[in-house]
Amino acid sequence: MVHRIKVAFVNQGWDTISPPVSAASIPIWTYETAKRLAQDCKVVIYSRRNADQAAVETYEDIEYRRVSVGGSKLSNGSAKLFSKLFTSFRYLSSQVYYLPYALRVALDLRQQQCDIVHIHNFSQFVPVIRAFNPQVKIVLHMHCEWLSQFDRAVLASRLAQVDLITSCSDYITDKIKARFPEVAARCQTVYNGVDTQQFAEAQAIAQQAALQATENAQAAPNLLFVGRVSPEKGLHTLISAFTEVADKFPAAQLFVIGSQKQITSEFVIDANEDPLVKNLAVFNSVNYLQHLKNQLPSDIADRVIFTGQISHLELQEYFQRADILINPSVSEAFGMSLVEAMATSTPTIGTAVGGMPEIVRHGETGLIVPSERPAAMADAITQLLLNQPLRAKMGEAGRARAVETFSWQAIATVLSSQYRQLLSTEKPSDPPALSGRRRRTLKASRSPQPSAQTVAGSAL
Numbered sequence: 001m002v003h004r005i006k007v008a009f010v011n012q013g014w015d016t017i018s019p020p021v022s023a024a025s026i027p028i029w030t031y032e033t034a035k036r037l038a039q040d041c042k043v044v045i046y047s048r049r050n051a052d053q054a055a056v057e058t059y060e061d062i063e064y065r066r067v068s069v070g071g072s073k074l075s076n077g078s079a080k081l082f083s084k085l086f087t088s089f090r091y092l093s094s095q096v097y098y099l100p101y102a103l104r105v106a107l108d109l110r111q112q113q114c115d116i117v118h119i120h121n122f123s124q125f126v127p128v129i130r131a132f133n134p135q136v137k138i139v140l141h142m143h144c145e146w147l148s149q150f151d152r153a154v155l156a157s158r159l160a161q162v163d164l165i166t167s168c169s170d171y172i173t174d175k176i177k178a179r180f181p182e183v184a185a186r187c188q189t190v191y192n193g194v195d196t197q198q199f200a201e202a203q204a205i206a207q208q209a210a211l212q213a214t215e216n217a218q219a220a221p222n223l224l225f226v227g228r229v230s231p232e233k234g235l236h237t238l239i240s241a242f243t244e245v246a247d248k249f250p251a252a253q254l255f256v257i258g259s260q261k262q263i264t265s266e267f268v269i270d271a272n273e274d275p276l277v278k279n280l281a282v283f284n285s286v287n288y289l290q291h292l293k294n295q296l297p298s299d300i301a302d303r304v305i306f307t308g309q310i311s312h313l314e315l316q317e318y319f320q321r322a323d324i325l326i327n328p329s330v331s332e333a334f335g336m337s338l339v340e341a342m343a344t345s346t347p348t349i350g351t352a353v354g355g356m357p358e359i360v361r362h363g364e365t366g367l368i369v370p371s372e373r374p375a376a377m378a379d380a381i382t383q384l385l386l387n388q389p390l391r392a393k394m395g396e397a398g399r400a401r402a403v404e405t406f407s408w409q410a411i412a413t414v415l416s417s418q419y420r421q422l423l424s425t426e427k428p429s430d431p432p433a434l435s436g437r438r439r440r441t442l443k444a445s446r447s448p449q450p451s452a453q454t455v456a457g458s459a460l
Contacts, residue, residue: 007043008118011048013097023311033412050066069098076096105129106133123146126161126162127157140164141190165183168334169189222322230263231288234351235288236295243297246303253305255322259308265284269281327351334356339359343403
């Protein structure tokens with residue numbers, strides 16, 4: 001009998017997962033990828049347990065194991081206190097941040113006999129899980145830039161215990177390789193995905209609308225933004241660009257879809273060295289949503305519609321009506337809305353930031369413009385609105401690229417291949433300069449399994 005790989009996904013401590021999942025990017029990634037992997041693998045998903053959720057649930061041949069985060073309020077509070085006392089201390093990478101959750105997951109994993117444990121973002125979970133599961137292969141999956149931003153020495157000791165480091169774009173992967181050349185051979189890119197079947201209906205309707213469209217500059221174009229209403233998403237630039245576009249297209253509308261909860265500066269701004277990102281600190285003391293509304297001239301204010309957050313499944317209606325999807329981000333590891341637009345045959349405009357130039361093929365599936373340049377963005381929007389044949393051509397090319405590269409099946413296929421290669425080979429050796437320290441780290445990780453109290457104590 002062929003051995004079926006058993007994989008456990010460990011989600012962030014704040015993420016809850018109830019299938020079918022239709023909200024939050026990492027839970028969606030986990031759910032959609034797990035569904036495809038479950039055809040050949042045994043899959044377990046760990047996530048935070050809320051009071052109304054069952055501790056264990058099986059859905060579509062996937063086992064959901066939900067874990068209490070009880071005690072995390074104290075441990076997280078301690079980490080946040082240290083970050084206030086010491087400016088160089090980042091609570092998001094602290095070993096005590098969500099430590100109770102990590103301990104419970106690690107202890108439960110001992111009973112699961114998994115081949116691979118796939119951890120999202122939280123590198124501090126690695127030594128805890130390794131301590132109780134010394135033989136398992138560990139994958140650390142980065143959806144953000146934390147490995148290139150937090151304390152290198154601390155992160156290096158954790159990465160020494162990781163068998164594979166994946167990230168959502170070559171942009172993130174290359175930054176990890178540059179900072180940690182000793183683990184470069186273990187770094188791979190696994191893109192985020194899109195349900196191309198779900199968006200097929202939207203794509204068909206969009207194509208029909210395109211056939212009926214004209215190059216009339218006085219038509220009523222719909223522009224679309226999908227993402228968090230937060231400074232790092234660059235909506236202030238898009239609003240400025242729209243004020244220029246609105247004069248040329250009197251019936252144009254801009255739909256802003258996404259959570260209106262402004263992210264705190266610790267997550268993006270504080271740890272980022274990019275001057276354009278650092279400049280976003282001016283928004284820390286203001287209500288960003290209200291700032292955007294105040295930025296709009298009164299005569300076009302009703303043409304910008306802030307919908308708030310909606311279900312991922314409801315997005316189809318907006319993509320059906322959209323002429324262009326715009327992502328004006330100042331910081332963006334991937335750019336999920338661009339892929340969703342491409343799956344709907346909608347041309348895209350993104351900024352030359354993070355992973356977006358990897359997604360949008362400039363001049364083929366959309367346009368790439370400089371970040372924080374309203375005039376350049378307005379010119380790009382105008383260019384596409386005045387050229388319907390170009391929009392249709394880009395939409396068609398975008399759909400083909402989405403199906404080939406970003407479908408969930410394509411993502412699962414890449415990941416499955418990486419898993420099997422990981423299980424068939426030993427972890428690459430480290431450079432001689434680091435081998436002594438690395439041998440000590442690996443020796444410690446393979447010593448007899450400590451108690452929960454020992455791990456908790458040493459983590460402080």
